[in-house]
Amino acid sequence: MADYRLMKGNEVIAEAAIRCGCDGYFGYPITPQSEIMETLMDKKPWEDTGMVVLQAESEISAINMVYAGAGCGKKVMTSSSSPGISLKQEGLTYIAGAELPCLVVNVVRGGPGLGTIQPAQSDYFQAVKGGGHGDYHLIVLAPASVQEMNDFVGLGFDLAFKYRNPVMILSDGVIGQMMEKVKLSEVKPRWTAEEIKKMSGSWATTGKTADRDYNVITSLELDSARQEQFNHKLIAKYNTIKENEVRYEMIDCEDADYIIVAYGSSSRISQKAIQLCREKGLKVGLLRPITLYPYPSKVINELADRVKGFLSVEMSAGQMVEDVRLAVNGKVPVEHFGRLGGMIPTPNEVVSAIEEKIIKVK
Helix, strand or coil: CCCCEEEHHHHHHHHHHCCCCEEEEHHHHHHHCCHHHHHHHHHHHHHHCCCCCEECCCCCHHHHHHHHHCCCCCCEEEEHHHHHHHCHHHHHCCCCCCCCEEECEEEEEECCCCCCECCCCHHHHHHHHHCCCCCCEEEECCCCCCHHHHHHHHHHHHHHHHHHHHHEEEEEEHHCCCCCEEEEECCCCCCCCHHHHHHHHHCCCCCCCCCCCCCCCCCCCCCCCHHHHHHHHHHHHHHHHHHCCCCCCEECCCCCCCCCCCCCCHHHHHHHHHHHHHCCCEEEEEEEECCEEEHHHHHHHHCCCCCCCEEEEEECCHHHHHHHHHHHCCCEEEEEECCCCCCCHHHHHHHHHHHHHHHHHC
């Protein structure tokens, strides 16, 4: 029988981590994502599965514990909210440079600075453009429901190990705090030491044995020529990810004259907005990027051949709109509508924005 429960988005992240065989969670409390660690502490998975759950002394400590666990071939993760994710950026770029798998959850709040504890989507640039120093990318998944908060934990770990790359679930305070019915994942046991050794091939630090030499895991390379070769290797990997891992959802786009592009909680609001537009006789559709990196640029470019304009709806001053414009490549107008500082747009505000900015109803 399927296991359905009414749960908060943050709580289900914790439940999904336990069920997918996560080996370790290392974090530090910050609103609005603290329930992830609180739920893990309450469930005490170390008693049943041996999963480590540790509140580190800081966000910097937490991400470097993730770095160490990932280097051992373990399924490890952390979570935080915007200022905490900023503190993790150095560790994230080290992990990307060492080509290690891990999962990071960002339940976004308003900024800049300490800002507000209310929901926002203003960490888009930080997530999809790298965030830290150097030429690297995270794979970024954007859930729009509590169910996807559950589903993307397992998917995130799968992608992280498939490409030996950090994966981020970019959520926000709406999805993290809301409650919905969710079908929980099937329970998977943690990998054994032998399974890790088999799975990780030659890259994990599983110890020196008679048939296996030791591994040195680092992101440091002092030879410029070899560093350039490594950068080209990363570029090839990112191109493979772009080719194979783009995910998106289209709603009412078949006959649409105008397209709203929105992700996460903004896409939920926009889904109601396109319904209101249709009731007014306006043919508006919704494209929801599920992967923010890799971005669904190709399908947006194809839509631009047959629609009259796009509106990017975000809880930010306008970040994803730049990627929409790059994808459209000047074929039709692209405009932005956003609420800032923790304010959540209403469907009627989105309808007004598409009428005034794109359709230009008098």
